[in-house]
Amino acid sequence: MHDDQIELVEVESGDGPVLLSCRIRRSPRARRMNLRVKNVGEIVLTLPLRSKESDGIDFVRANSKWLERKLSEPRTNPSLEQYFSKGGKVSLDNETRTVVMSLNARPRRRSWSTKTEGELHLSLDPLAPIENQLLSLLRSLAKDWLPPRVHDLAEFAGEEVQKIRVGDQKSRWGSCSSKGTISLNWRLLLLRIDLQDYVIFHELAHLRHMNHSPAFWAHLETLQSNARIRDREINKAGKILMTLGRELS
Numbered sequence: 001m002h003d004d005q006i007e008l009v010e011v012e013s014g015d016g017p018v019l020l021s022c023r024i025r026r027s028p029r030a031r032r033m034n035l036r037v038k039n040v041g042e043i044v045l046t047l048p049l050r051s052k053e054s055d056g057i058d059f060v061r062a063n064s065k066w067l068e069r070k071l072s073e074p075r076t077n078p079s080l081e082q083y084f085s086k087g088g089k090v091s092l093d094n095e096t097r098t099v100v101m102s103l104n105a106r107p108r109r110r111s112w113s114t115k116t117e118g119e120l121h122l123s124l125d126p127l128a129p130i131e132n133q134l135l136s137l138l139r140s141l142a143k144d145w146l147p148p149r150v151h152d153l154a155e156f157a158g159e160e161v162q163k164i165r166v167g168d169q170k171s172r173w174g175s176c177s178s179k180g181t182i183s184l185n186w187r188l189l190l191l192r193i194d195l196q197d198y199v200i201f202h203e204l205a206h207l208r209h210m211n212h213s214p215a216f217w218a219h220l221e222t223l224q225s226n227a228r229i230r231d232r233e234i235n236k237a238g239k240i241l242m243t244l245g246r247e248l249s
Helices: 053-062 064-072 080-085 130-157 186-190 193-205 214-223 227-241
Strands: 005-013 016-027 034-037 043-048 089-092 095-102 111-113 119-123 163-167 174-176 181-185
Touching: 005 053, 005 064, 016 053, 034 064, 043 053, 053 064, 080 095, 080 130, 089 130, 089 186, 111 130, 119 130, 130 163, 130 181, 130 186, 130 193, 130 214, 174 193, 181 186, 181 193, 186 193, 193 214, 193 227, 214 227
Parallel strands: 016 043, 095 119, 163 181
Antiparallel strands: 005 016, 034 043, 089 095, 111 119, 174 181
């Protein structure tokens, strides 16, 4: 995998030349250059593996008017509170759960409970910002729940995981280092169960194949079927889920 890099690109705007921060990534799937502005206002340039970076920079500059228009559009990320109020769910204990929020916790005593089947109860402090509490609870819950799930699936896959980390990655659902460390995004809790497991299986497959070769995909299919279909679903889900909690992180 190629690491993303950040470049400052000078483009023309209605107010004269401006410097824009652009994330450049290379993809073996890309057949042509692609430029997009994510919901958080981040500019992302995707290049085919053999494209020159200088050609990519020229491509950004050639689309300066489009960028100026896109960046001027109002962008409001949905809050976690809004997401759950509109039916957003979490996946825990191999079960999809509805989130029930209650403002009944004593100061600094927020908590969660999974005692009720099909529900995740979050007890929040009414005097503290709700969004901060939701983010803190979900990240803590992910650190409790995801590592045991990784070990369970690793046993099924016949793998041994050296170390597991749960973080707040900006765009990645997960990664696997050359030393065998598996890193996961806390937002995996917001995926339905089969997609949550897919991300974990995907990273477990990298313990044998540190690439996305045909051998990698063939091995991944032995762990969970329809891997490429789920991969596309993950990318689609990320357009919304990756923005949640972003304003605070």
